[in-house]
Amino acid sequence: MISYKPFQKLLIDKEIKKMDLKKQAGISAATMAKLNTNEYVSLEVIDKLCAVLECQPGDLMEYIPENK
Incomplete structure (x- = not known):
C-alpha cells in the first residue's frame, strides 16, 4: 500500500495549506481527497x-507492505 503520510507531514513542516497547494499545483479537490x-x-x-513543494517523490509517499 502507498501512504501519503509523508506528504501530510511535509505540508505541516512547510506551513502550506492544502487549499493553497491545490491552486499552485493546479490539482482538483477530488485529487487532494485521494491524497x-x-x-x-x-x-x-x-x-x-x-x-511546487521543491521535493522528491519519496518525500510525498511511502510503501507500507500489507500483511499476508
Missing part, C-alpha cells in the same frame, strides 16, 4: 506536487 485517503494518484500529480 488524504491514500488512493491512487497519477505520476503527473506527483510531478506537479514535487515542482
Whole structure:
C-alpha cells in the first residue's frame, strides 16, 4: 500500500495549506481527497506536487507492505 503520510507531514513542516497547494499545483479537490485517503494518484500529480513543494517523490509517499 502507498501512504501519503509523508506528504501530510511535509505540508505541516512547510506551513502550506492544502487549499493553497491545490491552486499552485493546479490539482482538483477530488485529487487532494485521494491524497488524504491514500488512493491512487497519477505520476503527473506527483510531478506537479514535487515542482511546487521543491521535493522528491519519496518525500510525498511511502510503501507500507500489507500483511499476508
